[in-house]
Amino acid sequence: MRKQQTRTIKVETLARVEGEGALYVKLKGDQVQDVKLKIYEPPRLFEALLRGRHFSELPDIVARICGICPIAYQMSAVHAVERAFGIAIDPSVRLLRRLFYCGEWIESHALHVYMLHAPDFLGYPDAITMARDYQSIVEQGLRLKKAGNRIVALMGGREIHPVSAAVGGFYKAPSKAALKELVDELKWALDASLATARWVAGFDFPDFEQDYEFISLSHSQEYPFNEGRIVSNRGLDVDASEYEENFTEQQVQHSNALHSVLRGGDSYMVGPMARFNLNFDKLPEVARQAAQDCGLQLPCRNPFRSIVVRAIELVFACHEALRVIHEYEPPPRPRAQTLARASTGQAATEAPRGLLYHRYEIDQDGLITSAKIVPPTSQNQRRIEHDLRQFVSQVATRPTEEITWKCEQAVRNYDPCISCATHFLRMHIERN
């Protein structure tokens, strides 16, 4: 009889994720004993350092939490402050913010689909190696990423940490003519996104489904970016101001990122799959048709198919960007006047990786007295560990090297951003 061996599978540095993390899996025979996603990214303590800063500095400072999704941080921050002060923004500013977010989603999703996730499905260590066999596809991915970056750079001066976002609107609004210059490339990007969806839909997906609680914003008329109620597939339906009554953060010894869970202690999923399942009917026809052609069924519960969902969101974001540019008229003033008053404001917006919650308390001089920021990866962290626990038992009989790669892929399903969450990845699989 074969002895029940204990094996530890360790990935010391998880690759193709943003930030520093490690993965640790302990197996006894083929039974999973323990799974830990260790986040050792050093804490940068943003919520503490924001105290005493002026509200007008928030969009610049919180952008620095994440170089991949700075706009998400800027958007949650400006909306939280506007809600605190009771500022109404101009409808054109609202449109511009949707366009700004389209740029970030296109850039971030194209990066993840082509550079970070696709190599797992095709068996390459990275997209640069993959380009030796798939040069035109990788070039297509880079051009798509650049199309998103062009929107961000046009509206904010640069791709990373753009400088235009302000409480009340923008420091400067683009002209109609400037935005029109993006149209041809975005038309190409829409076609390229449809091609992306067809390409990734042909990958092999492990047979793996979980019963998730999906959480995302939901808006009566649109696929969500900056506005909407926080809803789930299990009946949650609350305003951002009620977020902290429904979710709580827990600290675990093995991670510098807090785990966000539902008040009852359950894990949940945020991000493209949650948005897609909860807001499918708000997608434009072209995206819904593409989803159908890709064989996506509602609800999608296989996290490995998140790459297809991300491609569908690329289709949506390109289509939405073109719609906004078509409708846009510059606002009379780029930003509304802001008068500080002692107040508290909360807001949640949809970062590429999922719901991003901010709360600020502000004094009568406009200085921050307390801040709370809950990034998407904090919210998905517990769920990633649950996925891994289930998934490892499915593949436990395979060679350690194969389990390791598959586990990394299962983590990358979530496009985790560890820089955000500690503000990640090494892997250990333990068997002896």
Add this chain to the structure above:
Amino acid sequence: MSSKVKRRPRIGVFKFASCDGCQLSLLDAEDELLGVAGAVEIAYFPEASRAMLKGPYDIGLVEGSITTYHDAQRIQEVRRKCRILITIGACATAGGIQALRNWKDVDEFIRVVYATPKYINTLKLSTPIAEHVPVDFELRGCPINKHQLIEVISGTLAGRKPNVPTYSVCMECKRKGNVCIAVAQGVSCLGPVTQAGCGALCPSFDRGCYGCYGPMESPNTASLSNQLHILGQNNAEITRAFRGFNAWAWQFRKAGEESERT
């Protein structure tokens, strides 16, 4: 002529406390990326590849500041493995925004963020890489400019000094034909003391420069502080202006502390 095939130079990309934005600049160089990847061997770049080759490396690009004991040890090891060490971005060259803890009680900071502070190991200060090991070139910016990054890599590979200007943002404003926002609109602007490289972005967007490229070569911060006073800024506001993404760079640190004292 040597019959040996010339080995491509090996590059490693190393991350410390940071937002990942500066190393992302390499992936954001969409037009150049495959070209760069052909000219050099990207041997260690965990954000982009799961293949991680052991050193030594010809060039090490270091992003992020030192904030933990473990990282203070790790940077020594990285330095030993890299023939040329280049730091990229405000975190690596000046300690980053996380250096705001350097004027505060870090234990109190941890208590604000974490329920069980004892699980968290961190140093009292966030410090630039050059405070720990010798650095061959510092590329400034929060984030760095990707074209400057390509210039630094190609210049270094060619054995010449990279062409990265150390004059102020004002020069870039003049070249772009921007009307001076401080003079014409009375807006607080750090342009006169901040190193060029961004392309005078903020003044081009109708706002004052917030100093994300750090101090220029010879900044007259005292004179700028006086001007900011004349524009109606109080000492707390001037201190905050210098205490941004390059707060721990010594010229900004000194300027911030002077306005805090007065």
